[in-house]
Amino acid sequence: MINTHRYNLNDQDLIAACLEQLTTQGVCVLPDFLTLKAVEILRQQSEALAPCAFRSASRATPYLGPADETFPVGHQRNTIAQSSVEVVAYDQFARDDGLRTLYEWDPLLDCIRQCLGLNELFRYADPFGALNLAIKRAGDSLGWHFDMTDFVVSIAIQSSLSGGYFENAKKIRNAEQPNYETIQKVMNEQSPESVRTEPMTPGTLMLFNGRWSMHRVTTIEGLAPRYVALLAYDTKPGTDSTDTLKMLRYGRLPTQKMETCDE
């Protein structure tokens, strides 16, 4: 599945370049990471899985919490953005599914670990959240936000006809500087120079640190859904998400029987 003409997962120069990009830019984009053939197979498998996805909508500030009215109106801690998405959970992928095979393949885990500059990396222990197919359809978007984790690994499978751009205000804050002023400008579309669109063309693998970079996915337009795979890892073994998060994102808990996907 991997485009080995362009990417050798054992190439220490590639790994060093990824680590450097992540450290300096907070993001590392590897275009054409997958072969065209693999992308087409993953696209067809995603299309078949899509009817099983759970749709959710949320309203949150960029800090992923409710509005904090102790801040003035218009302040980003008191500004809500809408997001909506359909998600296929890890336990809904067939054993021989392409994305699942890729996610469970140790050499990819090891390459990602090295690109992140880590001694240890574990697949996420959440039976739903370890691997997700995120499907966004016309009208869906993901509002400006920071992630609560240090990194996310995504693979673009299908772009929407228009919209669905991954916009990134890279390294807009850090642990010392909340940088509210620029964040507010970005949210009000007043700081285009702070924002860039990451080129998530199908087959691209992206390593991203969303804790310090505010990002969003713009509204999807057109009939083609946007498919992105989200591969989750953690630096500690056995890390799981909460029941509340599972209910919000997947509409069920591991003890509940999965709806069958019969289309």
Ligand SMILES: O=C(O)CCC(=O)C(=O)O
């Ligand atoms: O759909 C994407 O491309 C990215 C999703 C994302 O940023 C997130 O879930 O935090």
